[in-house]
Amino acid sequence: MKTCTITFLPYKKDIVVNDGENLIRAAMEAGIHINASCGGEGVCGRCRICVEQGTVEDGLSERLSKEDIEKGYRLACKSIIRSDVVIRIPVESSVDASVLNLASPRKKVSIEEMDISTLKESGKFLPPVEKRLLTVSEPSHEDNSSDASRVIQGLREQYNEHRLEFEMPVLQKLPDVLRENDFQSTVTIVRPVRDGHKNHIIHMAAGNHVAQNYAIAIDIGTTTVYAEVLNTETGEILASYGDFNGQISYGEDVISRIVFSEKGxxxxxxxxxxxxxxxKIIEKIIHRSKVDIQDISMITIAANTSMTQLFLGINPRYVRRAPYVPATMFYPPCKAVHLGLNVADHAIALMYPCVSSYVGGDIVAGVMGSGMYNTDELTLFIDMGTNAEIVIGNKEWLTCAACSAGPAFEGGGVEHGMRASKGAIEDFSIDPITFEPMILTIGNIRPKGICGSGLLTMLAVLF
Ligand code: FES
Structure with missing residues (x-):
């Protein structure tokens, strides 16, 4: 079969594809991002590219002006490759992750600034993983009970721990671990997330590692993924990092992702x-925090219902079809490595439960973290993302609504709309004397479009 070479600029990346390949699919396969709000359906006009050398078949659309077409602009999702081509991906069709990790102008209140014991008592910060330093007596002719019995008995006597169960990999190493440091070891215990279940011993290490008890909290957003490494004893945040969710190349909103997931x-x-x-984010935060990956015992993951199901490999197709039912509301804990995460074998992954197809674990995490479910006064909590949710209530009742905010915040359906990346108008004002309008762009460069904060500010100022 005839093959063709596509050169992607400005990345100077060459790929070889079969004759007749769709351009946006070829880019996806090569790991090159081109915005695709509609998931390649040809309706959003976000996947503009410029053909600098050679020609592509088709690629035309009423979304492109006559001048654009003359300059070589085409829609990637409608372009078919028939010969060698050089394609330039313009800024408005690409992503700029550098803005995701800019320092926030507002002060972030971290848990360590609050009273940790009060937070633990109130249940707002109560990690279900604990490390216990345990010393048991050496076996003798008079006391030849098994190693496992010694550990269970020791934890009962020294920490009043009950209903304990070993995981098999711990038992496989137990005899050596106990003897490595004169029968002193650190036992990692996971509490059950639902009543009636047992406490699991997920890990044992020789010596004292009680202070090294860390977790990773991950928020999988439709557009961005953000994670932090936390010390579960003190609540201290040791490192954080965010990046675009690689899925955005396959559709920018939840619905386009589900549509894509149904194809092949x-x-x-x-x-x-x-x-x-x-x-990639885990690698970054582990490096920044200088924590040993073996000391990460727990990963918590919050995401909207569709993102959760896609991450877990659960078919989300019925989330978008009446009567809109998710596969499940609760997800059992599992080993993080079984989900493909590059962490220690014993680390457990806990997914926040969802409430319905469009009220997911992300808003549940927000309600839990804010503690609003436990207060007398009314609280309004807003989670503004590509999919936005609003909850109002108190300890008596809570009610929630959700809708797509992506069009406002990522430019979908707005002629010059774009994400908050370099060149996006993010601020607007009017000189009170001359009435001269003024704009500020991210990165202080020539404007390329307008992002959500720009749109909202402009509306407010004009109003
Ligand atoms: S028009 Fe090409 S991805 Fe939407």
């Missing part, structure tokens, strides 16, 4: 892409 091996692709994004 789309669901598998989306799962591996988001796992990849998470692993």
């Amino acid at each position: 091996d789309g669901a598998k692709k989306l799962q591996s892409v988001v796992v990849n994004t998470i692993n």
